[in-house]
Amino acid sequence: MADHHVADVLLLLPLAQLYTYSIPERLRGKVRRGVQVDCPVRTRRAHGLVLKVRPPSPADPPLVDVAEVVTTRPPWPEDLLELLDFVSTYYVARIGQVARAAMPSLFARRSPKPEAWVRIATRPDKLPRSPKDVLVLEAVEAAGRLELPAARVLVPGGADVVKRLLARGFLAIEEEEATPAPAPAAAAPVVVRPEPTTDQAAVLAQIGGAIGNGYKAFLLHGVTGSGKTEVYFRAIEQVVAAGRGAIVLVPEIALTVELRRHIEARFGGIVAVLHSAMAQGQRAAAWDAALAGRMRIVVGPRSAVFAPVRDLGLVVVDEEHETTYKQEEGLRYNARDVAMVRAKMAGCPVVLGSATPSLETFQNAHAGKVTYLSMPHRVRERPMPEVRFVDLRYEPPVGAERLFSRPLLDALSATIGRGESAILFINRRGFGRFVVCSACGAPISCPNCSITLTHHVKPDRLACHYCDHQVPVPERCPGCGSSEVAIYGFGTERVEDEVGRLVRGVRCARLDADTASAGGIDAILAGFRRGDSNVLVGTQIVAKGHDFPMVTLVGVLLAEQSLAFPDFRAAERTFQLLTQVAGRAGRGETPGQVVIQTFEPGQYALRFAAAHDFLGFAVVENRIRRERGYPPHSHLAAIEVSSPDPAEASRAADEVRDYLDQFLTLEGAGTRGGPAAASAILGPALAAIERIKGRTRMQVLVKTRRRAALNRALWRLYKLVGPGRGRTRIRIDVDPVSLL
Numbered sequence: 111m112a113d114h115h116v117a118d119v120l121l122l123l124p125l126a127q128l129y130t131y132s133i134p135e136r137l138r139g140k141v142r143r144g145v146q147v148d149c150p151v152r153t154r155r156a157h158g159l160v161l162k163v164r165p166p167s168p169a170d171p172p173l174v175d176v177a178e179v180v181t182t183r184p185p186w187p188e189d190l191l192e193l194l195d196f197v198s199t200y201y202v203a204r205i206g207q208v209a210r211a212a213m214p215s216l217f218a219r220r221s222p223k224p225e226a227w228v229r230i231a232t233r234p235d236k237l238p239r240s241p242k243d244v245l246v247l248e249a250v251e252a253a254g255r256l257e258l259p260a261a262r263v264l265v266p267g268g269a270d271v272v273k274r275l276l277a278r279g280f281l282a283i284e285e286e287e288a289t290p291a292p293a294p295a296a297a298a299p300v301v302v303r304p305e306p307t308t309d310q311a312a313v314l315a316q317i318g319g320a321i322g323n324g325y326k327a328f329l330l331h332g333v334t335g336s337g338k339t340e341v342y343f344r345a346i347e348q349v350v351a352a353g354r355g356a357i358v359l360v361p362e363i364a365l366t367v368e369l370r371r372h373i374e375a376r377f378g379g380i381v382a383v384l385h386s387a388m389a390q391g392q393r394a395a396a397w398d399a400a401l402a403g404r405m406r407i408v409v410g411p412r413s414a415v416f417a418p419v420r421d422l423g424l425v426v427v428d429e430e431h432e433t434t435y436k437q438e439e440g441l442r443y444n445a446r447d448v449a450m451v452r453a454k455m456a457g458c459p460v461v462l463g464s465a466t467p468s469l470e471t472f473q474n475a476h477a478g479k480v481t482y483l484s485m486p487h488r489v490r491e492r493p494m495p496e497v498r499f500v501d502l503r504y505e506p507p508v509g510a511e512r513l514f515s516r517p518l519l520d521a522l523s524a525t526i527g528r529g530e531s532a533i534l535f536i537n538r539r540g541f542g543r544f545v546v547c548s549a550c551g552a553p554i555s556c557p558n559c560s561i562t563l564t565h566h567v568k569p570d571r572l573a574c575h576y577c578d579h580q581v582p583v584p585e586r587c588p589g590c591g592s593s594e595v596a597i598y599g600f601g602t603e604r605v606e607d608e609v610g611r612l613v614r615g616v617r618c619a620r621l622d623a624d625t626a627s628a629g630g631i632d633a634i635l636a637g638f639r640r641g642d643s644n645v646l647v648g649t650q651i652v653a654k655g656h657d658f659p660m661v662t663l664v665g666v667l668l669a670e671q672s673l674a675f676p677d678f679r680a681a682e683r684t685f686q687l688l689t690q691v692a693g694r695a696g697r698g699e700t701p702g703q704v705v706i707q708t709f710e711p712g713q714y715a716l717r718f719a720a721a722h723d724f725l726g727f728a729v730v731e732n733r734i735r736r737e738r739g740y741p742p743h744s745h746l747a748a749i750e751v752s753s754p755d756p757a758e759a760s761r762a763a764d765e766v767r768d769y770l771d772q773f774l775t776l777e778g779a780g781t782r783g784g785p786a787a788a789s790a791i792l793g794p795a796l797a798a799i800e801r802i803k804g805r806t807r808m809q810v811l812v813k814t815r816r817r818a819a820l821n822r823a824l825w826r827l828y829k830l831v832g833p834g835r836g837r838t839r840i841r842i843d844v845d846p847v848s849l850l
C-alpha cells in the first residue's frame with residue numbers, strides 16, 4: 111500500500127466533479143476511501159469525499175496535495191459507497207450526479223456560510239501568532255462555539271484574525287445548529303404496542319429469523335388494513351435492540367409526516383427524516399446525525415435510500431409498487447430497486463410491503479429471488495368492502511356534465527343522509543384524453559404495442575407514442591361499428607362543481623396536484639377528518655395510505671381514465687389504484703362499499719380488483735406481459751430527445767436510434783432476426799406529451815432480453831452523445847416507469 115498515494119476525490123461542490131489529488135506523507139493511511147478531506151480548488155478550499163486511494167498512473171495530470179482530513183465527519187459507510195458505484199453504472203450516470211442526487215444539500219453549500227459557527231479545531235501542534243489570536247481562541251473555547259459573525263467582531267480586525275485561525279487550522283467551521291444530544295441508545299419510550307394478529311406473528315417469525323443473517327428479500331403482501339406498519343415496527347425494534355440501524359422508505363413526503371409521528375412515538379429520539387422539502391440545513395443535519403450514528407432509523411421518500419445509516423440491519427420499502435419511487439428528473443433511479451441493492455451490499459434483509467405488489471416484485475417472488483409473505487386478513491377481522499360496478503352502457507350518466515350515473519348518486523345521497531362520508535375518485539394521472547366506444551366499451555389501441563392510442567390535436571388524430579402508429583379519429587368503433595365513439599378525459603374541478611349541484615347536503619373538498627402543491631394537503635385531510643367536508647374529490651393522492659374511519663362510500667367516476675392510459679402498465683396501475691382506493695372504505699366500525707362506473711365492467715383488472723384478488727390478477731397480467739415482451743419479461747430503456755426545433759429533435763432521435771441499433775448489434779443483442787431478435791427498438795415517436803416548455807420531445811424505446819448488453823450499449827451511447835449537443839437534450843431512462 112506504500113505506493114497508494116493518489117486519491118480520487120469527489121468534490122462536494124455544486125458541480126460534483128471528480129478530481130485527483132496526491133496524498134502528502136503525513137496523511138498517508140488517514141486518507142482512505144469514504145473519509146472526507148479538505149482540498150485546494152484553485153484559490154480556495156473545498157470538502158471532498160475520497161472514493162479511491164490508488165498508486166499514481168502515467169495518465170494522471172500534475173497533482174496537488176490533499177490539505178487535510180476532515181475529522182468531524184466519520185467515514186461514509188462502505189455499503190453506501192458501493193451503492194453509489196452501482197447506481198452510476200446501472201443508470202448510466204456520472205458518479206458525481208449520483209452523489210448529488212443522493213445528498214443534494216452536501217453539494218449545495220459553499221463554506222463558510224453567514225450562519226456558520228466556529229469552534230476550536232483539534233490541532234494543537236502549533237502556537238497562535240498574536241495576542242488577538244489568543245483572545246479569539248479563548249472566547250470561542252469558553253462559548254463552546256460561536257456564530258461566525260459574532261467571532262469576527264470579538265477584537266478589532268477580528269474578521270482577518272478568524273480567517274487566519276481558520277486557515278491555520280485553529281478554528282473550524284460548523285455549518286449547522288448542533289444536532290440534539292445523542293439519544294439514549296435502544297431505550298425507546300414505553301408505548302402501547304398492539305398485540306400482533308395471527309398473520310402478523312407468522313410473518314414476523316420469518317422476517318425476525320432473517321435479521322442478522324445476511325441479505326434476504328421479502329415481499330410482504332398484506333391486504334389494505336392488515337397492519338403492515340406494525341410488522342415493520344416490530345422488525346425495527348429487533349434491529350435496534352441488536353444495536354443496528356434501519357431505513358424506511360415511503361412513497362410520498364405527505365406519508366412521511368404520518369409515519370414519522372408513529373415511528374417517533376415508538377422509537378423516540380433515534381429517528382431522522384430526510385426529504386427534499388426540508389431546508390438544506392435541516393436535511394444536512396439529519397444526514398450528519400445518521401452518519402455519526404446518533405440517528406439509527408431514517409425515514410423518507412426516494413433519496414432516503416442513500417442515507418448514511420451505520421450498521422444497516424434492515425431496509426423497509428412501504429407500498430413498494432408506487433410509481434413515486436421512480437425519480438423522473440435528473441438521476442432517474444428507482445428507489446425500490448436501489449433499496450434491494452443497498453440491502454444486498456449491507457448484507458441485511460429488505461422488506462417490500464404492499465397490498466398490490468408490482469409485477470416485477472411478484473415475478474421475483476415467483477422466481478424465488480424474493481420470499482413471499484402474506485397477510486390476507488384485516489385487523490379485527492373487519493370485512494373487505496363490497497365492490498359493485500355501474501355499467502355506463504346501460505346506466506348512462508345524468509346531469510349537465512354527464513359524470514354521474516343514477517346508482518352512484520343514490521349511494522352518495524344515502525351516505526350523506528346517514529351522516530357518513532364519501533370519497534370520489536378521479537382515476538386520472540395528469541394526462542389523458544382518449545377515445546372510448548360507449549356501445550361496446552372498448553378503447554382504441556395500437557396494433558403493435560397494445561397500448562391505448564392517445565388523442566392529439568393539430569392535426570386531430572390518435573397516435574401511439576411507443577411506435578408512432580397514427581390513425582385519424584374514427585367515426586365508428588373498429589370493434590363493433592357503433593358510432594357512439596367519444597373523447598373522454600376530465601378533471602377534479604368539474605366533478606366538484608357537479609356533485610354540489612346534484613346531491614343535497616354535500617360539503618365538498620378537493621385534493622389533487624393543484625390543491626396539494628398549494629401546501630394544502632394536510633389542511634384538506636384534517637378538515638375532512640374533522641367533518642368540515644363530507645365528500646372528498648381527489649386523484650390518486652386520496653388513494654394512498656390515509657385512514658379515514660368515517661368513510662363508508664368510495665365512488666370511482668370512470669375506471670377507463672387509468673385503463674386507457676397510454677402505458678403497458680395501465681391495467682396494473684388500474685388494479686392498484688382501485689384496490690388502494692377501495693381500501694379507504696370501511697376502515698372504521700361501519701362496513702364500506704365501493705361503486706365503480708365503467709363502460710367495460712368485464713375487464714380483468716376491474717374484475718380482480720373488485721374480488722380483492724391480487725394473485726388472480728398477477729397471474730393473468732404476468733402472462734400478458736410475457737406474450738407481449740414487456741417487463742418483467744424484458745428490460746426497457748427510454749431515450750428522450752428534445753429540442754426547441756422539432757426537425758432537430760427528430761433528426762437527433764433518428765441518430766440515437768441508429769447508434770443504439772449498431773451498439774446492440776456489437777454487443778450481440780441486435781434487433782435483426784424478427785421476433786427471435788434479442789432486442790427491439792421502437793420509435794422514434796413523438797412523446798405522449800409532445801411539447802414541454804417549448805421543447806418538442808421524441809422518444810426511442812429499447813426492449814431487450816439482455817440487460818448487460820443493453821447497459822453497455824447505453825454507456826457507448828452516453829459517451830458518444832452525453833447529455834446532448836447544442837440545443838438538443840438527450841436523457842437516458844433505464845427501467846422507465848412513466849413513458850409520457
Ligand SMILES: [Zn+2]
Nearest residue numbers: 547550587590
Ligand atoms: Zn364499440
Ligand SMILES: [Zn+2]
Nearest residue numbers: 556559574577
Ligand atoms: Zn405502437
